[in-house]
Structures are given as structure tokens and as C-alpha cells.
Amino acid sequence: MTWHWSSLSVVLAALLLSPLLLGIIPRVKAWFAGRQGQPLFQVYYDLAKLLGKGAVYSTTTTWVFRLGPLLSLSTIAASLLLLPMLEFPATLQFSGDFLLFVYLFAMARFFAILTAMDTGSSFEGMGASREAIFATLTEPALFLSLATLLKHNGTMSLSEVFLSAAPLTGTTMILIAFVLLIVLLAENCRVPVDDPTTHLELTMIHEVMVLDNSGPDLAFITYTASLKLWITSNILAQLLVAPFPEHGALLRPLLAFTTMVLLAMLVGVIESTIARLRLIYVPKLLVGASMLALLGFTIAR
Amino acid sequence: MYEWMDTCLVAILVLDLYILGTSRLIAVIQATIVQGMLLGILPLTVHSQETIHHWILSISVLLSNVFLMPYLAILLIRKVEIRREVEPFLEFTPSLMIGMAIAFISFWIAPYSQKILQLPQHFPRMLMPAAITTAMSGFIILATRRKAVTQVLGYLVMENGIYIWGLTLLDKMPLLVELGVILGIFMTVMVMATVCYRVYLRLGHVNVDELSNLKG
Numbered sequence: 127m128t129w130h131w132s133s134l135s136v137v138l139a140a141l142l143l144s145p146l147l148l149g150i151i152p153r154v155k156a157w158f159a160g161r162q163g164q165p166l167f168q169v170y171y172d173l174a175k176l177l178g179k180g181a182v183y184s185t186t187t188t189w190v191f192r193l194g195p196l197l198s199l200s201t202i203a204a205s206l207l208l209l210p211m212l213e214f215p216a217t218l219q220f221s222g223d224f225l226l227f228v229y230l231f232a233m234a235r236f237f238a239i240l241t242a243m244d245t246g247s248s249f250e251g252m253g254a255s256r257e258a259i260f261a262t263l264t265e266p267a268l269f270l271s272l273a274t275l276l277k278h279n280g281t282m283s284l285s286e287v288f289l290s291a292a293p294l295t296g297t298t299m300i301l302i303a304f305v306l307l308i309v310l311l312a313e314n315c316r317v318p319v320d321d322p323t324t325h326l327e328l329t330m331i332h333e334v335m336v337l338d339n340s341g342p343d344l345a346f347i348t349y350t351a352s353l354k355l356w357i358t359s360n361i362l363a364q365l366l367v368a369p370f371p372e373h374g375a376l377l378r379p380l381l382a383f384t385t386m387v388l389l390a391m392l393v394g395v396i397e398s399t400i401a402r403l404r405l406i407y408v409p410k411l412l413v414g415a416s417m418l419a420l421l422g423f424t425i426a427r
Numbered sequence: 428m429y430e431w432m433d434t435c436l437v438a439i440l441v442l443d444l445y446i447l448g449t450s451r452l453i454a455v456i457q458a459t460i461v462q463g464m465l466l467g468i469l470p471l472t473v474h475s476q477e478t479i480h481h482w483i484l485s486i487s488v489l490l491s492n493v494f495l496m497p498y499l500a501i502l503l504i505r506k507v508e509i510r511r512e513v514e515p516f517l518e519f520t521p522s523l524m525i526g527m528a529i530a531f532i533s534f535w536i537a538p539y540s541q542k543i544l545q546l547p548q549h550f551p552r553m554l555m556p557a558a559i560t561t562a563m564s565g566f567i568i569l570a571t572r573r574k575a576v577t578q579v580l581g582y583l584v585m586e587n588g589i590y591i592w593g594l595t596l597l598d599k600m601p602l603l604v605e606l607g608v609i610l611g612i613f614m615t616v617m618v619m620a621t622v623c624y625r626v627y628l629r630l631g632h633v634n635v636d637e638l639s640n641l642k643g
Contacts, residue, residue, distance in 0.1 A: 296430070296433075296434070297433065297434050297437040297438075298437075301437070301441070409520065410448065410519065410520055410523075413520050413523065413524065414444070414448055414523060417444055417448075417523055417524065417526075417527040418441065418444065420527050420531065421437075421440060421441070421444070421527065421530060424530060424531050424534045425433075425437060425534070425553065
């Protein structure tokens with residue numbers, strides 16, 4: 127087990143910059159629609175406003191509902207410590223850390239589902255059930271992509287994958303990058319899997335789960351969403367910039383961050399240009415992504 | 428050494444999975460067209476003395492798999508007015524998973540089969556698995572889809588796999604055999620297309636499971 131205390135500065139950067147990443151997407155969508163759009167720092171304003179408010183709790187909810195958003199946020203924040211970010215090693219590195227990382231990542235969703243179920247609303251239960259099934263189908267895709275990277279580098283630790291001297295290139299990298307893009311869209315509840323702006327009962331997944339949350343709880347949930355976007359786009363960005371030759375110590379983290387911003391913009395472009403899939407086709411997409419990841423795992427050396 | 432060939436073969440494998448997972452017939456045809464193009468490129472990525480041999484094979488495959496057979500297939504689905512494969516015997520997602528399982532297993536057994544066939548040591552490692560997977564995906568489509576039109580397309584995919592298989596023996600096998608296979612498949616597709624159209628004219632549909640009603 128190795129601790130890299132200097133990487134805490136990158137974790138801090140993630141905590142500070144992730145709402146910015148979430149704010150880029152609506153801006154791109156607005157630009158596509160010919161509007162000015164919200165300020166880039168809107169998510170920060172929202173968070174500040176929500177944290178200043180009080181929360182309203184329904185009488186049917188229990189302590190699970192109050193604790194859920196906080197636990198969800200803390201598990202995501204804990205998973206930040208295990209992930210190498212912006213070409214820096216993870217704060218905590220050990221053999222097999224990817225398992226703990228993926229499960230911490232999944233646990234955040236588990237608490238979100240529990241929170242939704244605790245309201246006792248059949249409507250939120252429906253959203254929770256959809257969230258659960260899509261999460262189940264996304265997880266193999268994420269696992270197999272990470273496993274491909276680990277197999278290629280012959281290691282069991284995420285930090286060694288993203289800082290390796292012989293990164294994954296060629297067709298396998300394209301396959302895995304494509305799968306990770308779908309994982310990014312699915313994990314962050316984006317089009318084509320889910321539409322974050324919808325308020326139509328029959329199609330909502332993530333939005334319906336947080337209908338009952340208000341005030342600081344909603345701020346925690348929004349912040350969790352921004353950290354999730356940061357984590358997933360960070361994995362993909364590091365995969366994409368890895369083949370570039372080394373030039374200076376600061377250039378590569380900057381390159382990785384630029385790629386993350388570009389990925390957020392790409393999410394905006396995808397949301398503006400394609401329609402969300404019909405609900406029955408979403409599992410097909412996610413299983414297809416898992417199968418592509420398995421193909422990548424099979425051909426990786 | 429085999430970088431271009433491997434890229435082509437991975438693309439063919441991805442297309443196999445796409446074909447297994449999609450219900451739209453026109454998408455399947457488009458995928459077989461792209462596969463045919465990749466198959467046309469494949470012989471040129473093999474380093475050998477007999478280049479003229481490779482060029483003839485490449486051009487004949489391009490002609491048959493990119494132009495003639497997809498043209499026939501498109502003509503057929505227009506005539507019988509079918510756009511989608513509905514409710515196959517095996518659903519799309521399971522057949523996609525089985526296809527991937529076959530790919531996984533064929534990557535695993537390929538080294539042994541190469542040893543048995545006494546192929547050279549530096550043999551491209553993806554050729555054999557891609558051949559097995561493509562042929563088997565064609566077979567899955569042939570065996571589990573309800574419409575006769577889809578089965579014609581499954582035949583096309585299977586032929587692509589057999590062709591890749593033939594590439595492994597490119598230097599040993601005479602060109603004539605290879606061309607004969609392509610011609611044979613082309614004739615088969617043509618006959619099957621005609622039969623499908625006749626069945627459609629007579630019965631108004633091409634569901635194979637209802638054809639058994641015709642038995643006396």
C-alpha cells in the first residue's frame with residue numbers, strides 16, 4: 127500500500143473544478159439552440175443557494191432519506207482518493223485498488239436508490255428500479271474496460287495503468303474509449319440513456335429519484351453528480367492522452383484537463399444532436415458496450 | 428507487422444456483433460457491405476510474392492460482396508417489404524452475447540488449431556478467431572431468425588467468415604478454388620432470393636416457421 131500525499135492537491139482540484147465541468151454541458155446545448163445560456167459558474171451559484179436553504183422532509187421518510195445524499199457524496203469523494211487523476215498517481219495505491227474504486231463508485235448509486243425508495247412514492251420507486259437495472263448493465267462495461275487496461279499493462283493497480291510507459295494504443299484503445307464514452311453517458315444519466323432535462327413521468331430515471339430532495343440534500347446530490355462526471359471523464363481523458371509523448375511536468379495534466387473539458391462539450395453536442403433511446407433499447411446499448419469491452423479484453427495483450 | 432490486418436479484423440469482429448444485435452435489415456446489409464470492403468482490403472495486407480493472386484481475389488470479393496450480393500439483398504427486402512426482423516427464435520441481446528462468447532472461445536482455441544494445422548509461427552493471431560466468429564455469427568443468424576430474408580443475410584455473413592478462413596491458406600490454395608467458392612455463394616444467394624420472393628408472392632410473408640404448414 128502506497129500513499130501519495132502530494133496527489134491530495136489534485137483531489138482538491140477535482141472537488142473545486144468539477145461543478146465547472148457540469149456547467150459546460152448546458153452552455154454547449156444553449157449554444158446549439160442559438161441561445162446565450164446560463165453562466166459557466168451557474169452550478170456553483172446553485173450549490174451555494176441550495177446550501178443556504180432549509181430542507182423539507184415528508185412525514186413518510188425515515189433517517190435513511192436524510193442520510194442517503196450525504197453517504198452518496200462521501201463514497202464518491204472517497205473513490206476520488208483511489209483514482210489517478212490528471213496524470214498524477216492516486217493518493218492511495220495498492221494492488222487491486224480498481225475493485226474498491228468501482229464498488230465505492232457503485233455504492234454512491236446504491237445510497238441514491240435507497241433514498242428514493244425511502245420516500246415510499248411508487249413514482250420514485252420506478253425511477254430507482256430503472257436506475258438499478260441500468261447500473262447493473264453499465265458495471266460490466268466499466269469493469270471490463272478497466273480490466274483491459276490492467277491486462278495490457280500487466281498490473282493490478284490503477285495508478286500504474288495511467289502512468290505506464292507503454293500505454294494502450296491502436297484499435298483496442300478506440301474500442302475501450304468508445305465503451306468508456308457510453309459508460310460516461312450512462313453513469314451521468316445523459317442522452318441517449320436518460321435525459322436530465324426531462325420532466326415527463328414515463329421517461330425519467332435519475333430526475334425522478336431526486337424529486338423529494340430539497341435544500342442541502344439536493345446540493346449534495348448535484349455535487350455528487352458533478353463529481354461523477356469528473357471521475358468518468360477523467361478516466362476517459364487519461365486513456366486518450368496517454369499515447370502522447372511526454373513534454374514537461376505540467377503540460378500533460380493540462381492536456382488531460384483540456385480533454386475533460388472537450389468531453390463535457392462532446393456530451394453537450396451529443397445531447398443536442400441525438401434523441402434519447404427508447405427505454406427498451408437502453409439495455410441493448412449497455413450490453414453491446416459490455417460486449418465490446420469484452421472484445422477489447424480478449425484482443426488486448 | 429500485421430497491424431493493418433489486425434485493425435481490419437477487429438473492425439470485422441465489431442461488425443459481427445453489430446449484425447447480431449440489430450433488428451433492422453437494411454443495417455445488416457450495410458454492415459455486410461462494410462465487411463465486404465474490409466475483406467477486399469485483407470488480401471492486400473498479407474505480405475507475399477504472389478501479388479497478382481491477391482489483387483484478383485481482392486477485386487472479385489469487392490465485386491461480389493460489396494456490389495452484387497448487397498444489391499440483390501436490397502432488391503429482395505424492397506420486393507417483400509420487410510424492414511425489421513421481428514421476434515426471432517433467439518432474442519437479439521442473447522444472440523449478441525453468444526456471438527461474443529464464441530469470439531472469446533475462438534481466441535482461446537486459435538493457438539491450438541494453428542498448431543494442429545501446422546501453420547507458421549508468425550501467423551497473424553487474429554485471422555483464425557475472426558474467421559470462426561464471423562462464420563458462427565452467420566450461422567447463428569441462419570439458425571435463429573424467423574424471416575427467410577434475414578437467413579439469406581446470415582448466409583452472406585457466413586460466407587465472409589469462410590473467406591477469411593480461406594485467407595489462412597492463401598499461399599497453398601489455388602486461386603480457382605477461392606473464386607469457385609465466391610461464385611457458388613453468389614449463386615446460392617441469388618437462388619435463395621428468388622425462392623424468398625416466390626414464397627412471398629404465394630403466401631404473402633416469408634416466416635420460415637409457418638412454412639412447415641405446407642407439408643402434406
